Amino acid sequence: MLLSDVILKKEYRSFTDDIVNSFYLPLLKRANLYQRAVGFFSSSALIELSFGLTELLKNGGKIQLIASPRLQEDDIIAIEKGYEERKSVIEKAIMTSFSEPKNYFEAERLSILANLIADGRLDIKIALLEENGILGIYHEKLGLIYDYSGNCVVFTGSLNETSTAFSHNYETIDVFCSWTEDADRVSVKCKAFNSLWNNEVKKMEILDFPIIAKEKLQSYKKETIDFELDNKEYPKTESVPTPHYEPSFTKGFQLHDYQKEYPQIENVSTPQYGPSFPKGFQLHDYQVGAINEWERHGFRGIFDMATGTGKTYTGLGAVSRLSEILNHELAVIVVCPYQHLVEQWVEDILKFNMKPIIGYSGSSQKDWKQKLDGAVRDHKLKVKNKRFFCFICTNATFTSEFVQSTIQKVKGNVLLVIDEAHNFGSTKLSSMLSEKFSYRLALSATLERHNDTEGTEKLLNYFGSKCIEYSLERAINEKKLTPYKYFPIIVTLSENELEAYTVLSNEINKCIIVGKNGKNKLSEKGERIALKRARLVAAAVSKLEMLKEKIRPYIKDSFLLVYCGAASLLNEAADYTEVDEDEIRQIDAVTRMLGDELNMKVSQFTSKEDVEEREILKREFEQGENLQALIAIKCLDEGVNIPKIKVAFILASTTNPKEYIQRRGRVLRLSKGKDYAEIYDFVTIPRALDEVSSLTHGDMKKDLSLIRNELKRVEEFSRIAMNTMESDQVIQEIKEAYGLNEEIMVDDSL
Template structure:
């Protein structure tokens, strides 16, 4: 294998700096780089630099999804590598990997590259092969924040000397312990950070407009939200010492979150928005995993686009095969498919640079999710001067009747708005029309004492 940086790639200054910092930290560390700033290229250039120094290297690349692993396979080939595709058909890759490990250990080859997924990597069959690999191994974990989770974290091998984690957001939402475990494994340090603001300011990512749209819960949803919140409050103190109470509380919290994700009025607001502004090619619609009138929200939105607006729209979810997803991305890039309606499959690193419009119907409060979703629409593309993001912000009904800061309902509403406004702050702060977007929520922020957000 002729492992080298391809001629058509010229590393940027920040990529060189990231590599230097990682090498200086005993060849371990996390790179916190905004989506679209070239984490994959940086990682492979880093691996090439390490191989040049050591003349012998086993590389294991781990990603969350098959689609993302396929992208890594493609980039590896651009670097002159012949990676083992260690996901999907185990009957094919398992003996191939066994033979490569034996050849590496006996010195018959100096370079082995394996690309796999989180699910395959954590399986006993793959872990048994990991145990046969020596310390001269570089593990590259893309979207590394997943490995803060206990079940994945314990699969990370202590024997590997060289460790690289890639992520746009290393901090795990509401999981300080998991975050600490993650950072500890990768050399106790985020060795380099390149923020979204820097990437936009320096022209590596597209500038964008941000339009928030207020969506009221209907009366039935509001009643369910209040009921669930009261149940959660009753379980809160017990949950600190009672595992069953904690589990019950988490289930109720998930159920409550789904009310926000699937708020029925989102569809009405979406219809009015599309009637007013029109529907454009290269539009991406992010849905929640809930339902709209007994139909999955993702299916309801796709049918709405197809039937009411005559748009060629396709679903992009875990139900589609890898082959179908690849075809959908190609069709979307060419403009034949005008819109993709997704749940979570487009969150992590999958390249859709042609995207010009994003509709965030899902209302995620998880920073990892909404930062990744914004990243999908900000990648540079020859046909894109700027991007447009529409965000659906959920608020309870009858806001004008909520006036007392001592009232339980007031505090409940304030807590919900705070979650939504944290996302608003993140998005509006870097938007071209940030001050204009602020006008949409200013009155609510003043009314509920959230002016600091």
């Protein structure tokens, strides 16, 4: 966090510049020492001095203030002729300079200064100019702002600390920076102030601030500080140009690459190199415990944490811990399944003072390959401040020949962080888990792979043991996620859909083979047919009319999500999941129904929208005025974070516990004003329940595969819902119809 990160103008004028937001706030946010000569002392001068001090307060910074007493002619004559003691005259002059605060903001600002004095972080001295017994006025207007690295910004000019300086008077200040061609001038000003402060200037007398005046200032002290005071009193305005803050990036990095996608980089503070925690940021105890456990296991392990409980922050905290221990001699490789998840990671990586190289086919960093190659070279040669780098990419990019060959060139410490690590249990991705990575971290809400114990075992063998298991139920109980009401909605297949379902089920039964572990599994052909059957169930036509019925009570509400399609698989060679034609037909039909028939403000949210379009949609959705509902395919799987979702209508869900548990977790993220979430889960069964009793034993058996798969999800969702009794009633109706009450529910995904 350096002063040199701030782009400053040479001159600021109060009528054309927002001096508070563009000068004081960004600088004092990075400062540890503020030296100020303000001219005459007064309480209004103190108030104007306080702009930005909440940021200095957070940094643990200090203030040194020099002021001159506002002496009247009678006071000067009395001192010169010795009629009164100098001390009492000065005390009286300072005390008469206090005036009571006129409003909330003035009262709060005096309280901030009182707190600083009480903490020993504000020191005030009084300056008197005297030559041959004649008193003069010390009225220099000078400011010096330092950061922890010794950088200094000096400003001088006509800006008076008076109650009208920022708003009514026409004031100007000139600015000089120690890291520019003004370095000599800055040095002179620094020495001049310090000489004055230490009472080393001839014809000047520096006196301690009177105790009685300190006591007066202490009378304004409040126990709590409003840290948003500056933002409240001086909000940024569009009409006033404000500079942005430009961190110093790694070799070859162009800031505009980030600014296109990440305007919030303006608020990122960056050390010279290496990650660090954001100012004021604290992890929860369970997150710290996970990192401690990871360290105890030699910086290898698994964070098994429910969606929405802070896996990313815990992972970045682990990266920061290891990097600090290794003196920032570390290469970090972060891998995510989808490009949209990469983008979300980048937002958080920036907060941790890292400047990631972003690698995937549509990356805004068009030269990311050159950046990665250069970063690996600098790391290998241990170039100063270049011994740390962070590269983030998709699964597909990670498996590319270029990335694999480049990573092999890395010498020294390498940390591999895999998000949604269950994907790496597959044959292709698990082959990329090289011994090259001395440090390893896997993140997943559900590490165990569905119907793939061999793949799960590969992950456990490579990453090590679980350092934390933080379940969704625990997260809700500990108020890290929102509680929810669950409403399973029964829908049935049409006659044609049921016929097709039966045919596909018969074909699947012919594709059962014995796996290596002796258990039955589907052949590749069988898996393709099963996927086709799952798509048929996901796109059941009866869901549309049922959706129209269930969404009517919310027709005027906002923060709604309709989730379509759930049957496509992640292509390991692609950066995003392609959408099936059945899913497109369903989402288009839902969009027409809600938008045209019900006149709701809706928008699709799919992989067709690029990053910029998605960000616009998210902002509109969060505002809740121009966009009531998002109609999405895959967005919950891809890790898109939209906390404001309050009501979700899930039209399609897979049989994979990993996927439907993750989707539920994404609806439960905390958000202001969201006391609980509501989930409408469209549960597909082959036929109406009142028809089941007339089925033959053989026909009923054909239904059970779908029934069991749906019931597993419904029972899991119902288990910790707020309205368990209500949702359990639906479960019992299905079980009674199919005679499953006495049967132990077994895994039957075929």
